[in-house]
Amino acid sequence: MSLTHLQSFVAVAEEGHVGRAARRLHLTQPPLSRHILALEDELGARLFERTRSGMRLLPAGEAFLLHARRILAEVDAAVHTVRGVTGTRSGG
Amino acid sequence: MSLTHLQSFVAVAEEGHVGRAARRLHLTQPPLSRHILALEDELGARLFERTRSGMRLLPAGEAFLLHARRILAEVDAAVHTVRGVTGTRSGG
DNA sequence: CAGAATTACGTTTCCCGTAATGATA
């Protein structure tokens, strides 16, 4: 499991489409597809249903999505907290 | 930033010692030291004070530690949630 | 054919561990 995989998962969940999510992440389809497969393999559960038109979240995927978003938000918060403590600015 | 880096950070923070943390993580000192340096570089802030006897958390590091633990706990919760939804068990 | 995801394959990049180095008392 990696943060990159989580970002990929969220993007695919929101786009419902590997190709579209890949463009959004500035990636090609194959690695993105592999991220999802690796995640499913690691979790031991299918997260998406593969339909003719794309990817649709399964119940396990919907549950996981909530956590994934929370983790990524926490990461963001962690960065901002450190910047706040040290007074570091983006541009300075 | 990676979950591995966060695990490394927490271990060093708790042990106050790169060598000891490395043993705990079944790793050697150099990669672990690099994890911390990469984290500090990415955050743009020093997280530890290097003392003669080891590593001591700075204020920014203490603030970051709270987030790091939370992120790792969330990851764990995410895994358990998926297992709960799908009924997957650890041993089978 | 058309459109979607996945697998195959080659290259590059990343990361670990051993060894060497720097710093402190």
Next chain:
DNA sequence: TATCATTACGGGAAACGTAATTCTG
């Protein structure tokens, strides 16, 4: 000298992208 952390360096694994494949209608 002794004990830390860090840097240098070489080899193996991981991950990307292009191209080929599979699946459905």
